[in-house]
Amino acid sequence: MTAHTDRRDFLKLSGMAGVAFASGLFPAARAQTAPEFHFVQLSDTHWGFKGAPNPDAEHTLEKAVATVNALQNPPDFIVFTGDLTHTTDDAKERRTRLKRFKEIVSELHVKDVRFMPGEHDASLDQGEAYKEFFGATHYTFDHKGVHFIVLDNVSDPTAAIGEEQLAWLAADLRQHKPADPIVVFTHRPLFDLYPQWDWATRDGAKAVELLMPFQNVVVFYGHIHQEHHQMTGHIAHHAAQSLIFPQPAPGSQPKRAPVAWDPAHPYRGLGERDVTVGATYKLTELPVVKG
Amino acid sequence: MLHMTRRSALLAGLLLPAGAALFKAMAQPALPEIRIAAKKFEYTPNKITLKKDQPVVLVLTSEDRIHGFKMPDYGLRADILPGQETRVPFTPTKEGTVGFFCDVFCGGGHEDMEGTITVEGA
Numbered sequence: 001m002t003a004h005t006d007r008r009d010f011l012k013l014s015g016m017a018g019v020a021f022a023s024g025l026f027p028a029a030r031a032q033t034a035p036e037f038h039f040v041q042l043s044d045t046h047w048g049f050k051g052a053p054n055p056d057a058e059h060t061l062e063k064a065v066a067t068v069n070a071l072q073n074p075p076d077f078i079v080f081t082g083d084l085t086h087t088t089d090d091a092k093e094r095r096t097r098l099k100r101f102k103e104i105v106s107e108l109h110v111k112d113v114r115f116m117p118g119e120h121d122a123s124l125d126q127g128e129a130y131k132e133f134f135g136a137t138h139y140t141f142d143h144k145g146v147h148f149i150v151l152d153n154v155s156d157p158t159a160a161i162g163e164e165q166l167a168w169l170a171a172d173l174r175q176h177k178p179a180d181p182i183v184v185f186t187h188r189p190l191f192d193l194y195p196q197w198d199w200a201t202r203d204g205a206k207a208v209e210l211l212m213p214f215q216n217v218v219v220f221y222g223h224i225h226q227e228h229h230q231m232t233g234h235i236a237h238h239a240a241q242s243l244i245f246p247q248p249a250p251g252s253q254p255k256r257a258p259v260a261w262d263p264a265h266p267y268r269g270l271g272e273r274d275v276t277v278g279a280t281y282k283l284t285e286l287p288v289v290k291g
Numbered sequence: 292m293l294h295m296t297r298r299s300a301l302l303a304g305l306l307l308p309a310g311a312a313l314f315k316a317m318a319q320p321a322l323p324e325i326r327i328a329a330k331k332f333e334y335t336p337n338k339i340t341l342k343k344d345q346p347v348v349l350v351l352t353s354e355d356r357i358h359g360f361k362m363p364d365y366g367l368r369a370d371i372l373p374g375q376e377t378r379v380p381f382t383p384t385k386e387g388t389v390g391f392f393c394d395v396f397c398g399g400g401h402e403d404m405e406g407t408i409t410v411e412g413a
Binding site: 088089119123124157158159195196256 | 357359361363364370390392394395396397398399401402405
């Protein structure tokens with residue numbers, strides 16, 4: 001209980017101390033009169049990972065759940081942008097990890113939770129096990145005037161969205177006006193962030209092209225285990241931190257490898273993101289708190 | 292007669308280009324082959340040295356499952372399927388070292404499945 005209170009006190013502070021991001025990168029999201037709301041993005045939890053980059057891998061997700069539960073103002077919904085579990089060749093173990101992940105996140109007080117797979121969850125069996133636990137890998141939903149689109153760029157192990165899903169996306173977008181606010185959730189970057197490290201989606205440019213006629217589009221994704229912000233034209237793309245280990249900045253070193261765990265600063269580079277959707281989007285990065 | 296002439300002309304039109312291509316292929320020496328075997332989660336060899344501006348053919352094979360071969364610096368990529376050779380013509384044009392990696396997710400060590408090609412002056 002004390003720990004819970006401490007965490008809540010910390011979050012009161014982190015509302016100011018957490019890294020907030022709201023700039024000209026964002027299009028005007030919605031009309032001034034639309035109701036403001038917020039959601040929380042968690043990403044790349046890699047449940048089942050074991051290794052030196054995170055000696056507390058088994059409990060980091062639980063800490064993230066506690067952090068979200070301690071938010072003074074609960075989010076309208078929570079979204080996990082893929083790599084819920086760490087990959088395994090063993091199909092039975094894959095299901096064990098997905099089951100355990102689902103049990104842990106069932107502790108979230110907010111019950112409107114949206115999921116999508118990452119390549120670690122879905123690429124070895126084309127999403128078969130993932131679907132058993134979480135259902136469809138691509139879908140849409142609407143919330144307070146914003147159209148949310150979840151795109152799957154991982155069930156195809158070649159990191160492609162595929163023509164069938166692109167046709168589905170095109171058909172969905174035909175139902176919307178150019179000024180409608182649209183948020184896309186996906187796992188991998190839809191643009192060529194750093195192809196030398198495979199930080200791209202093979203046919204992501206086709207999805208971006210379909211989205212270009214829409215004036216208010218923001219993409220939230222994971223995969224690269226760090227906060228990152230980039231524009232493709234007027235479309236903003238925001239990568240989230242991981243909840244297992246950070247990755248180095250794109251191209252900052254010869255080889256992509258997890259950033260080493262620093263005992264002096266445990267959980268550094270890990271965290272969740274709160275997104276407030278109003279007339280603009282405001283991002284606040286929340287660190288993992290040592291429980 | 293006219294019919295025969297047209298048919299002869301058509302036949303010649305079909306055969307001549309094919310013959311020319313065949314002659315051209317026969318006249319060119321075979322390109323050196325660089326054989327690269329892929330398996331979870333490595334390429335063998337994974338360090339290759341080539342001469343600048345000297346064309347080769349990368350002959351890619353897989354020993355277990357489908358893998359990918361992607362070399363973004365040259366815009367090259369290919370699927371590597373078990374039981375067959377994937378042949379990728381390649382002419383290195385810049386001195387230095389470039390990376391290649393598997394871009395078909397293949398399991399726990401997928402992110403470490405990579406190699407380099409170092410290009411030296413001719």
